[in-house]
Amino acid sequence: DTGVSQDPRHKITKRGQNVTFRCDPISEHNRLYWYRQTLGQGPEFLTYFQNEAQLEKSRLLSDRFSAERPKGSFSTLEIQRTEQGDSAMYLCASSSTGDYNEQFFGPGTRLTVL
């Protein structure tokens, strides 16, 4: 299977702990996106990479959130000092460049902060 993969699929943590999620995009895609989805809502954009460059960050992405894509391949999203409000599904998507660049999503990482 050559789709977008995410790890872990589920993460339970205590408030105040740090967590890190990984996303592996479709191999030929140079664009990578992170979204967050809470129950009953559509995904909300967090940040976007083209190759290793982080080109856009949402106002939703507080100082506790940091994302990297060091070699332009996989990406990590770290949340420091987690809060209960961080509980959500974190989705990664990838696309190619060009006008017709549909975003394909991974299965997501479900984060629960106790």
Add this chain to the structure above:
Amino acid sequence: EDQVTQSPEALRLQEGESSSLNCSYTVSGLRGLFWYRQDPGKGPEFLFTLYSAGEEKEKERLKATLTKKESFLHITAPKPEDSATYLCAGRNYGGATNKLIFGTGTLLAVQP
């Protein structure tokens, strides 16, 4: 402010009962209107992209259409396996952004 609104929030159909889902958008310089299907606990699955008013795309029992203000997802003779949340998203034009702006989705339940 860019916004995507979907209706209804939830829809219950009998197997074989055709219907339509609505997605209205106010996205500046829209560069693509996307439809996704999402099953519980999973990531969105890409269905269609529409780029210009009047465009239509079909896949099995689904057909998506686009006007200058809204998009419709028509479901013909649905089956229980079509039950899912259907998400609509717009992508705006300008600068470095390629983000999708999603609606809250329509939860479709098809009963046998």
